[in-house]
Amino acid sequence: MTRIRFFALLRERLGVSEWHYAQEKPVDVEALIRILKAESLAWETELNAQEVLVAVNQALVERSFIVNPGDEVALFPPVTGG
Amino acid sequence: MTRIRFFALLRERLGVSEWHYAQEKPVDVEALIRILKAESLAWETELNAQEVLVAVNQALVERSFIVNPGDEVALFPPVTGG
Amino acid sequence: MKTIIRVQMEAFSVGDEYERLTHDPDCGAVVTFTGLVRDLPHAAIQALELEHYPEMTERMLQGIADQARQRWSVRGITIIHRIGRLTRNQPIVFVGVASAHRHSAFQAAEFIMDFLKTRAPFWKKEETSDTCYWVAAKASDQRAAKRWEQDSAQ
C-alpha cells in the first residue's frame, strides 16, 4: 500500500487530500503519475494542466525516482512560502 | 587660515589634534602635505610611514583636490569602523 | 553553532530571535531577514492562509540550513516560518545567521531564503476584499535559487 498525498491547489482541484494505491512492486514516479491520470478524466486533465512537484518520504525527487510499496508520496504545486 | 585636523593613530603620532596654516592662496592636497612634512622631521617620518586619507570640508578627496583658505582639512588613517 | 528551526502559528519577535543569535563571543556579525505580508501592486491584502506539509517542512528547512553550513563558515542559524492565517503587515518568515564575518552571514541568509522559497513545502493563499486565490510560483525565485548552483565561490 502506498499513500499519495496532495497539497494546496492540487488538493483542491483533485478533490481529495490523499489516495491509497495497492502497490506491489517498485515503480518510478512517472509511472505512478500515469496510474493517477488513469483514475479519471478530471484527474488526468488536472495533472496535465499543472506543474507538479513530487516528494517521496518527505524529500523532493525527480520523475525517474523509484517508489517502493509503503513509501509516502506527495504531489503538490510549486512552493510559494517565505 | 586653514584648519587641519588629525584623527586616531595619526593624531597620537603627530602629537596634536589640529594645526592651523596661514594659507593665502589655493593649493592642492599634495602641496599641503608637503608643507606639513616640512614642519619637523618627526612629522615627515610619520606622514611618510602611514597611509593617509584626506577629507576637505568633510568629504573624502584625492591628492589633486584644491584646498582654499578657510577650508577644513582632515588627515587620518584608513577607517576601521563598522 | 546551533541551528534552530521552528514552524508555528504564533508570531515571533525579531528582537528576541536576534538576541538568541548573539550569545556567542566569536560572533561579530548577525544578519536577519524578515518577510512580511505586504499589499499587492493592484489590491490591498486582507489576509493570507499558509498551508504546509507538516512531516516534510522542518526536515527540509534543516537540510537547507545544513547546506548553508557546508558553504559558509557560520555559527548560529535560525529559521522560523509561520503557518495558518496571517493578516496585513504580519511577519511570515524569519532567517537569522550569526557569523564571525559579515559576508558569510549575508550570503548564508540570502541562500537560505532563496532555497526556502523554491524548496520548502509551503503554499500561500491570498485574500483581497473580493477574491481569494493560490499564489503562483515566481520565475524570479527560481532564478534566484539557480544562481547559487553556478556560484561555486563564496
Place this chain on the structure above:
Amino acid sequence: MKTIIRVQMEAFSVGDEYERLTHDPDCGAVVTFTGLVRDLPHAAIQALELEHYPEMTERMLQGIADQARQRWSVRGITIIHRIGRLTRNQPIVFVGVASAHRHSAFQAAEFIMDFLKTRAPFWKKEETSDTCYWVAAKASDQRAAKRWEQDSAQ
C-alpha cells in the same frame, strides 16, 4: 521612504529598530545587519574605543544611504553607529533596510556595510588584557567595497 542616521554612545535595540522599519504596508522584506565586538583569533577583547570625526560621520553615512537608494528600490534605511567605549559582545553598528523585495534589501544592506567600512570616519582601538592598539584597515574590506564598482547590475 525614510532614512534614519544616528551616531551615539548608547546601545541600541535591534528589535526596536526592526519595528520602526516595518511601518509600511508596501514593505515585504526587512534585512538587518548588526556588528558586534567579538574576540580576536589570538586574544579575548576587554574593550574597544571608537573615535570618529563628528562633523563628517553623519554626512558620510547619509551619502552612503543615498547611493544605496540610487542603486536599488528600497523604502526604509536605518544606519546606527556607536562611538566611545564598548565592551565584549556589545553591538557596534546596525544597518536595516526595508524593501518590497528581498534581493534589493539584502544587496542594499551589504553595500551600505561595505561602504561604511571603507569610507565612514570611525577608528577602533582595541584593548586586550595586556595591550592596546589601533585596529589596522583590512585589505578584504577594500576588496568588498571595490566589487560594487564593477557590479553595475542589481
